[in-house]
Amino acid sequence: MPQDQIFRSPVNAGFLEAAALPLAGVTALQNLQDRMQLTDVDRLLVIGGAGGVGLFAIQIAKHLGATVTAVGSSDSQQLMKDAGADEVIDYKQQPVHTLSKTFTAIFDCVGGSSQDELFPLLERDGCLLSIARDPSEQLARKHSVTAAFTAISPSQSLLSKLCALYESETLTVHISETFPFTERGVQDAHEKIEKGHTKGKLVMKIQEDEER
Ligand SMILES: NC(=O)c1ccc[n+]([C@@H]2O[C@H](COP(=O)([O-])OP(=O)(O)OC[C@H]3O[C@@H](n4cnc5c(N)ncnc54)[C@H](OP(=O)(O)O)[C@@H]3O)[C@@H](O)[C@H]2O)c1
Numbered sequence: 001m002p003q004d005q006i007f008r009s010p011v012n013a014g015f016l017e018a019a020a021l022p023l024a025g026v027t028a029l030q031n032l033q034d035r036m037q038l039t040d041v042d043r044l045l046v047i048g049g050a051g052g053v054g055l056f057a058i059q060i061a062k063h064l065g066a067t068v069t070a071v072g073s074s075d076s077q078q079l080m081k082d083a084g085a086d087e088v089i090d091y092k093q094q095p096v097h098t099l100s101k102t103f104t105a106i107f108d109c110v111g112g113s114s115q116d117e118l119f120p121l122l123e124r125d126g127c128l129l130s131i132a133r134d135p136s137e138q139l140a141r142k143h144s145v146t147a148a149f150t151a152i153s154p155s156q157s158l159l160s161k162l163c164a165l166y167e168s169e170t171l172t173v174h175i176s177e178t179f180p181f182t183e184r185g186v187q188d189a190h191e192k193i194e195k196g197h198t199k200g201k202l203v204m205k206i207q208e209d210e211e212r
Pocket residue numbers: 023024027047048049050051052053054071072073074075076091109110130131132150151152193196197198199200
């Protein structure tokens with residue numbers, strides 16, 4: 001690992017939490033804090049709010065002062081509320097494009113063709129960032145908004161900020177399931193995540209007695 005991509009584990013995190021934190025946590029932090037530069041005037045829509053990245057995104061957006069609407073299935077509503085979402089939407093009951101309100105920013109953690117329907121929900125000069133699909137440049141121009149696919153670019157300063165947020169209990173980690181680090185366990189974890197309905201994070205346990 002390059003040295004500038006390594007940081008110590010939070011003092012209050014066990015090994016499982018420390019494993020679940022960096023990738024999804026830095027993805028949310030970098031996009032919302034550095035790229036969107038969210039503040040208390042923002043109204044953020046998070047698509048996929050109960051997933052690994054989405055649950056961190058809700059908590060970080062609230063920490064930055066934004067008002068947060070989060071989207072997930074009925075199974076995900078309580079989890080997204082517990083993470084701090086001001087409003088939660090069940091996409092099976094209410095398709096997101098039928099919402100009557102608008103947002104200053106949208107963080108898309110799901111992608112798919114329904115991403116195109118998010119553009120009318122953005123205010124002029126708003127920002128759509130997706131970690132799952134390249135947004136349409138044509139639609140971005142048509143709606144006078146910024147839209148981009150973003151890839152994580154970890155750094156020690158982001159990891160250090162994430163660690164501080166965890167240590168101050170501003171951020172919690174939701175681990176929905178652990179799997180043994182065996183051929184079967186790895187296969188089961190992949191099959192589970194490929195279904196696209198994971199809540200929070202899945203963690204591989206290298207040894208059974210791993211909790212610290
Ligand atoms: N570009 C990057 O740097 C980067 C970094 C990390 C991850 N990623 C990618 O980003 C995506 C999200 O990652 P993740 O780890 O958060 O995934 P995940 O943990 O698998 O999250 C999936 C979540 O999406 C929700 N969901 C599924 N269909 C939905 C819909 N139509 N509307 C709203 N929510 C929906 C599910 O909630 P329900 O069960 O309630 O449906 C589930 O909680 C993945 O494609 C991953 O590969 C990219």
